[in-house]
Amino acid sequence: MSDKPIVGFIGVGLMGHGMAKNIKTSGYELWYLDQRPIDSLLKLGAREAASAKDMAQKCDVIHICLQNSGQVESVIRGDNGILAGARPGLIVIDTSTSDPASTLKLVEEVKGKGISMIDASLGRTPKEAEEGTLDAMVAGDDEIFERVRPVIECWAGRIIRVGAVGNGHKMKLLMNFIGMSYGALYAEAVVLSAKIGISPQTLREVIAPSRMGSGFFDTFMKYVVERDRDAHKFAISFAAKDLRYVNNMAAESKMMSIMASAAVQYYAHAESTGHGSDYVPMLSDLVGALNGVDMAEEVRKGAHNVAP
Template identity: 60%
Template structure:
């Protein structure tokens, strides 16, 4: 391998809400790290101060690394860093492993895997579960799509940032599983938002919904973080944008269409997110769907929460 400790050199493209913590934990694991940032320099500068180095292009990173992580917002962005003129493919770096931790379109993933394989490179899909809080703590959930030998190679690196790793199957399967996860999660967001609006219209306080459901067997981690904003008004409870969520439910719709699956609930969820995004609120975080769905029903949820504080 490339460093004196016989550990692979790791690259990381996309050190945003999730990527920063993941990259920092890779360094804590004793790996040399090369980063490529975007417009927000703060997380990049933080990692450089910890000892990382910076690459100007994905091609340059590929030449310096053994394994590259990609943590971006969508498949077009992933395709750009792989297929671009100064992209990973342009490096011709045989033996390179690329780990795509984005929530991506599985059809795109499988196509990229074939293109990389033709150049002697390997693509692994390893999308994430949980939030930036767990990214910083190194306790994310990881779903991994790879053959058995590649999985064994990358697992020690993924262990640095994950507390729960599941080998799903071949490349592409983890992105399929992630879409199933986000279909459920964004379905919760739409359902909880609508339930809060309905409760408000019939005279039930948001705090009552949180207390009753939160203390029942219908509670779950997503309910807790959603209500941490909807009732607790903590803006940072789940830092995942509505724009990204809207993209994910569109990918779910595409997957359902390709599989010939009847998906009316998916369509309803997608329409909620599409409407809120179209109204110019895509930069808000997913739990803020509660405010927007309430507003569609003539309810100011924030004011109602304040009115019912004990």
Template identity: 55%
Template sequence: MSTKPKVGFVGVGYMGHGMAKNILQGGYDLMIKGNRNRVPVESLTAMGAHEAGSLAEMAAGCDIVFLCLSNSPQVEAVIRGEGGLLANGKPGLIVVDTTTANPVSTMALAAELEAAGMHMVDAPLGRTPKEAEAGTLDAMVGAAPEVFERVKPVIDCWAGSVTHLGPVGSGHKMKLVMNFLGTGYAALYAEAFTMGAKVGLAPQLVRQVIGGSRMGCGFFETYTQWVCDRDPDAHLFTLDNAAKDIGYVCLMAQAAGMANPMSAAVRNAFASAVAQGKEADYMPMLADHIASLNGLDLGEEVEKGRG
């Protein structure tokens, strides 16, 4: 009989599918709970996963449950809901939240689970769905040491790099610091390309000079695959999700009692795009929004630069 824990997984979308697949391939008995999209659910059940009829069934039958959802309200509903994990889990259940979430919410949920004899781990992700499928994501983990040791073998199935940062909440805090930098770069790049075009520098020239300098980086490379090459799949992360993340950054800063002029400005850049119906656009497309505010079509500026 296997001594491995029984694992549940809620949210088998872009990132979750690959993570769940790699847990299965690690030899774990896996129960999944999907959403309206049946494609990833059917893919995983064909590989041997069991589909839970309810969260209550998963909570009662699993030792560790992973969450990979869109935001903190969804996480709160899965944990606190009438048919959720808190009401139906057995003592010792570990809930691992890989969502990019609000640490204030995470800490509150952790306290409620602890009071019921359960445990919370936050393990937000770095990298993309490509690395999720390959099992090479980055995991930033907040957990008590003994709980971390119990979940690490399962996280190792889908992560190439696992960093235990400290107690519960540490992972989500670090993820928000990281996403502040990412959204900040996106907003800076958007304005820089518009500024260049306004003064007669084609986007390709900006890419050539900046990309080859000390200010170039991997994020700049993927960003310019959209701006200069018009590759819509360069960075598949929506402006709506980015706006959510930078909003959480500002809430974290507010809770810490700090002045945050830069993150507030970045939040406004993304909020402006979302307010004008661009929420389904991807991160580098913020550059087109900023260009439009300044009376430019960035695609046309790219074409001019080819002439």
């Protein structure tokens, strides 16, 4: 591999766009693959690959940033996938939030073709992706990691080594288990608050500065109180998928998982009733509707009761 490997990027959505942009502006030759042309990357000099196979024939390092393990498996194993075009020595970095069981199978498959694979799960938001300051939870072989560290540093402000390959995806699922459980808890709490006569504004005022406040609580309540739909841009369908993976991980570990089993239910209901593309804080509206509460109306009523 040369000092400046040729880098590929598959999946330039909310997170992947900023990551790819920062790789390109750091001086790397960049090929990307997505469902549509990305003008902002093309203007920077990135080039669009015809397929994952085409990308694998051209690149030394390929990032994958997709929605689920099924998509990752397809882009690696498909007729026009990475395995169909890869040369020995290629390094694949999976930054998706994937099922660790799938990841470990893929690692063994690609190894048989002379390809190395590490997982580098992401922390923080699309804002930090654009700024190049994401958290990266990187798992895999130390030598491979050191070879790609300069590329990861293009988009990560903090790199945390979490051990053997697969642990990056396991750690990300633990993070999302905590986060999405908070989302379900907050949704239920704001609706209960409204049912007993305490406005969303008052709940935020009390909780936010306390030890129970958090960045997640702040963005969740920014939607609830200010109705800012872009306050926390993480889709309910992604939350449901991640919690399903958490429950799978617990089952494979032969562990009782009462909290994970409960947390997934609100998200599954929202997804099954056509709200999968809504963002996580909007779960509060759906839980409200299940309980006869119009949360937008509760916010309006609360605004009238706020002292000037």
